[in-house]
Amino acid sequence: MKALTIQIGIFGKTNIGKSSLMNFITNQNTSIVSDIEGTTTDVVQKQMELNPLGPITLFDTAGIDDKSNLGKARVEKTKKAFDKCDVILLMCGFNEFGAFEESFVKEAKVRNTPLIVIVSKTDLQNPNKEFLEKLKMYSTYILQFSNVDSNRDIFLDDLKKILLEILSDNYIENYLALRNIIKKDDTVILVMPIDLGAPRGKIIMPQVQTLRHILDLNACSYIVQDTEYETALENLKKTPALVITDSQAVKTIATKTPENIKLTTFSIIYAADKCDLVQMAKGAAKINCLKDDDKILIAEACTHHASKDDIGRVKIPTWIREYTKKDLIVKYVSGQDYPQDLLDYTLIIHCGACTLNRKGMLARLNKAVQANVAITNYGVAISVFAGVIEKVLEVFPDALATYRRELKRCKRSLTLSRYQYS
Ligand code: SF4
Structure with a gap:
């Protein structure tokens, strides 16, 4: 799944060789290469295995200096691609x-996204020494790209070495x-629970990932539906270190869980892994201080056909x-x-964002934080509605303290504003 791949964006002026680089890395004609400016009209994506890094998604973006008729829309898409990149290749x-x-270097810094400068078309002319020295002001990582087949292995080895160095510190394991x-x-x-909302024959992404993490930690998983939960508790000889439940069953599971057993939800684990649980917990507190006519934004990261009891369209609003x-x-x-402009909203309740990577979800969260708008996600909000938020945040003390x-704070300011207007 794309959200679990390392996302690498190729950026630069029109006709600088972005599509050639994409094709060179993937060894396929994924992007159309032409001398005509603005040939890449949209963000082109390609997934590949780049071992030992694993799966990556490469984005070949439209030149952001694109002045053609459709340029504005393309530039917008290019900027959105920037938000979700784990690494930027700036040509x-x-x-x-x-x-x-320089504007790209600045944007990358704001997003804390590592950037590799790629000097293009070095088969036509070599950059001079002073220029290469100057580039060190902008990035520690500089590569030279010439579109010559015999250079592919050398170029890829250098690129992988840099990516391993950059990503080892701040990628998934952390x-x-x-x-x-x-x-x-x-x-x-x-x-x-395998209810009507569960996809047929499949296990949803937050559950799959949690399972994988438990395996990575050499712990033992015992998987049950909500209907078998009490039997599971009886069967176990050893007290479980943790119970993780689907958010929609959290109320029932909380009532069946003995005090001494820790409980949380897949959504909360997922928020902690791929976003910022402390901010999500802070946003969840706002639910308790809403007023008439406050505007709530329900944000979903994908488009899907909403069912009659859709979680975002029906259940959460109710x-x-x-x-x-x-x-x-x-x-x-x-x-x-x-939306670019979030100022109108009092609270954003975001879906679990299984189709976004960590960078993409953090970009959305940061836009809310910068606009001073509270943000939380479905699962955290559901635990508030179920009255169990404190119990499920116990295993994340920072998030609980922030909540x-x-x-x-918000109850105090609500009381103050009532007092002022009474
Ligand atoms: S709405 Fe969000 S959580 Fe649900 S499938 Fe789409 S991206 Fe994933």
Whole structure:
């Protein structure tokens, strides 16, 4: 699945050789190469195995200086691709690195995204020494690209070496939330109800990933549906170190879980792994302080056909109105349509974002934080509605402390504003 691959974007001026680089790396004619400016009209993607890194997704983007009629839309798409990149490959010409390229360096810095400068078309002319020295101001990593077949292995070896160095520090392993909660030989019960919402014959992504992480930690998983949960507790000789449940069953499972057993949800683990659980917990506190006419944005990262009891379109809007007893205005966005302007909203409730990578979800979260708009996700919000948020956040003390602090703060300001207007 794309969200689990390392996402690498190729950026630079039109006609600088981005499509040639994409084809060179993938060894296929994935992108159309032409001398005509703006030939890449959209973001072209290609997945490949780049061992030992594993699966990667390469994005060949439209030149952001594209001045053609469709240029504006292309530039927007290119900017969105920037948000989700784990690594940026910024292409420049020999001896050409000006304000345009500097703007990319700046954007990468803002997003804390590693950037590799690629000097293009070095088969036509070699960059001079002073120029290569100057590039070191912008990135520690500089590669030269010439579109000559015999150079492919050398180029790929150099690229992989750099990627391994860049990604070893900040890629997936660092975000393994369970690492601080369970240890070797612990037993973890996973509660996965197979209800009408479950995809036929499949297990959903947050559950698959959690299972994989438990295996990585050499702990033991015991997987049951909610209907077999009590039997599972009776069967186990050893007290489980943790129970992880689907959010929609959390209320029932919480009532059946003895006090001494830790409980959390797949959504919470997923939020901790691929986003920022502390911010999501802070956003969840806001649910308790909503007022009539507050605007709520339900944001989904993919487009899908909503069922009659769709979680985002039907259940969450119903539950939040029942829980708050407020007359709320609920709006929806899905897929790529995350609004640039969030100021109108009081709270964003985002889906689990299984189709986005960590960078993509963090970009959305940061836009909300910068706009000073509270943000949480479906699973965390459901635990608030179910009255078990404190229990399920216990295994993440920072998130729990932030939730409590924010709850206190927003209740106090709600009381103050009532007092002022009474
Ligand atoms: S979690 Fe979000 S991205 Fe994943 S299927 Fe649901 S709506 Fe789509």
